[in-house]
Amino acid sequence: MTTRLNKHIAETGFCSRREADRLIGERRVTVNGITAGAGAVVGEGDEVKLDGQPLRARAVVGKTGRRHVYIVLNKPVGITCTTESAVKGNIVDFVGHEQRIFPIGRLDKESEGLILLTSNGDIVNQILRAENRRQKEYLVAVNKPVTEEFLRGMARGVRIHGEMTLPCRTARIAKFGFRIVLEQGLNRQIRLMAAEFGYRVTQLRRVRIDNVKLGALRPGQWRNLTDAELRGLLPQHNEF
Template sequence: MSDSGEKIYLAKFLSVNGAASRRRAAELVRAGRVAVNGVTVDNPADPVPPAAEVRLDGRVVAPLGRRHYVMLNKPRGYVCTNEDIHAARKALDLIALPGVRLVSAGRLDKESDGLLLFSDDGDFIYRVAHPKFEILKVYEVATGRPLPDRALRRLRGGIVDAGEFLQPHSLEPVGPAVYRVVLNEGRKREIRRLIAAAGGKVVRLTRLSVGHLTLGGLPAGCWRELSSREVEEALRPGLPELGRSDRVAES
């Protein structure tokens, strides 16, 4: 239980204390890698008793103190992974916070760049990533050549690709062969798959904002911790007003 007496379930306990994202925590529990007071538990919904000792792969998961919230302007060529030891360049390697286990709030593929959030607060990660909270993500996409109007209308209505239904929250042209795409639920390589279905090819893909939090001129490859106000901005539904300091995708 928490200090307030409210029950806290095992997957959430792992998540809020920085062991893993909420989804990953549930997977770890089901895999038999978590023990509570010396007993292996495989149900992520089991409540954690007060003052219980929780171990993941034999290591104690201790309640965290101060939470960390980080914005990174990810350059192209870096991957979003905590576990792939063979990855040559990881986005996490750009963040210098020794001893802090950060998890990314959603992902950007290796060829994409822009705003990426990290935290050791599992609830924050969960709220940013889960579509039910309607935290919109804004991207700018350069396609090299304009997409036909008919294809754009088709994408706005949604398509089925590899058995998944893909539909952007919105998709509008903002320049010659440059489009502003807004997603609520980002599936794997969703924008690239949408553009390919329209007969186009992504030349550059940049995430400009999460919630009402924008890059604000942060240089590529740089990071900084967020203020409490900025954490709230990231969790605010709706679309931000993007100013001149926000990055524009280059063709």
């Protein structure tokens, strides 16, 4: 059984697949003494070296000193929130983290903004649990001028997926734009709610989940969550 060389390097925990591709492109990686090229594969027993030194797995604990990975990504439009490697543009390959991570919840492919990813499967349900009523804030652009009637209707709740959405907060931020803060996360919720009033969403960006804010992250950038952000998200969880 063989594995692509960039994946093999990433799985050692040395670097991401993207970084591995760069190292391979710089001809710094050898397999069994032969300089590897793009698309190289390795099998069991093959010796991989970087700059002449054997490449071995590093300790799981990273620069943060944590057992697990917790990051926030500014997801660009076009990236799909799935761990399925067969899906082109899946979020795991896009981030290219050296550890195995997966998204907490999702953003539609055509939506952008803040999404959390982790290697800790034990905390996903804690964060997503509906009864925790976590606030999720979005900036939304639509195809028609935003009216007070529209905002009041969205805030009261709309019947989608056979149920009424929970009351939420809305505010006009531009002629064609508004802010909305939800405490639930139904599939395509904002798009379907707006459609009930004859509006079409043209841009949707999530900027906050509870105490975690998108801040200055540019599309495609990610960062580790701070200790304060983790404590806010997981007040009952002691091991990070």
